[in-house]
Amino acid sequence: MGDPILRAPLQDPQPRPSEADPDKLRRADVEMARVLKTVPLQMASDPSNGSIAHWKHGALHDVVEPMTDHVIMTYPTGVQRLERRTGTSVAIGTARSGVVTIIPAGSQARWDIPGIVDVIQLYLPHTTLARVAREANAPAPGDLLERTGQPDPITSGLLMSAADVLDGNAALDALFRQQLTDILATRILAGHTGAPTTFVPIMGGLSPHALRRAIERLHSDSDADVSLAALASEAGLSRFHFCRAFKDSTGLSPHAWLRQHRLEQAMNMLRDTDASMVSIASALGYASQTAFAAAFRKLTGETPSDWRRRMR
Incomplete structure (x- = not known):
């Protein structure tokens, strides 16, 4: 089937999200679990920034009730x-691959889906959209x-990246989702609102002092220190402009920089110490040895054990 088709004029509109009764809105993850009648394969939450969930569900014939957040979906x-x-x-x-479905916050509709669906969903608070627009002077x-x-292949690809890059490292995963949610918000504002937003980039990197302080934070072992909000606040910038300025200065996003730093730490420990894989994984913030090994192999093409043997 081709592009979406709209049949029949809208004669009985639902309330606008801004007009919906807040007391009747349901959390998106709770409402999705109710109508999909299953649990997500993966889910990662950030109460202030939205959640991402990967579901596989069967046929659906039900009314999706009004939800607190916008739901942005794509299909791997x-x-x-x-x-x-x-x-x-x-x-x-x-x-299908390359398309998105959007359920605006506060809207209600009946859905009929005859068979199995593989879907990634972003639960995006309207406050996040408003913040990104404000930070971008839009x-x-x-x-x-x-x-x-x-x-919308770009938004679809970003959503799939959000679900794919979950390495079992709390600081890395949270920073990646924070960055990606802000990027997704700009895509939604630009292409999926009644009045599309135009973003005018401001060029220029961080000052030497701000860059030094950002790198000091990224070296920290504290997850709170490496949150996008903390990094941007330290630099005196919005999250939107901090990410752009940091990449302009270093060639890497904050997440990519931290991931590279953690990889270099891992290589040093593997090459220069006899520390076990479990202790290295723990020292670098990975939830398990398996998560560390998978992340290391994704970046190098080798397991940590094979890399250690080859370097000694």
Whole structure:
């Protein structure tokens, strides 16, 4: 099936998200669990910034009740028909790679999906959209547009990256999700609101002092020190502008810089000490030896044990 089709004019509109009764809104993860009748394969949450969840679910024939956050979806694998009914309006699309579906916060619709769906969902607070717009000196965002299998390969790819890069390292994973959520928010503002936002980049890197302090924080063992909010605040910049300025100065995003630093630490410990894999994983903040080994192999193509043997 091609692009989403809109059938019949909307004659019985649902309340705008800004008009919905807050007391009747449900948390997105709770409502998704109810209608999908399963649990996510993976889920990572940041109460102030949104959550990402990867689901595989069967057929769905139910009303999705109004939720507190916007739900942005994409589909890593498979092809499946989607039908959304809002009042007398019917939108039909196809769940497939490269498309997105958006359920605006506070909206309500009946969904009919005949078979299995592999889906990644971002639960995006409207406050995050508003913050990103404010930090980018853009107008306050209006309501999001409903999308049902809308082609958007960039947003789709970003969402899949958000679910794919979960390395079992709390600091790295949280920093990556914080960066990616802000990037996704700019994509949503630019392409999926009633009044698309234009972002004008401000060029220039961090001052030498700000860059030095940022790197000192990234060297810290404290997860709080390496949060995007802490890094940006230390530099006296918004999160939006800090990420751009840091990459301009170093050639890497904060997450990529920290990941490279942790890899160099791992290599030094593997080469210069007899520390066990378990102790190295723990020292670098990985949840397990398995998570450390998988992350190391992803970056180097070798297991830590093989790399240690080759370097000695």
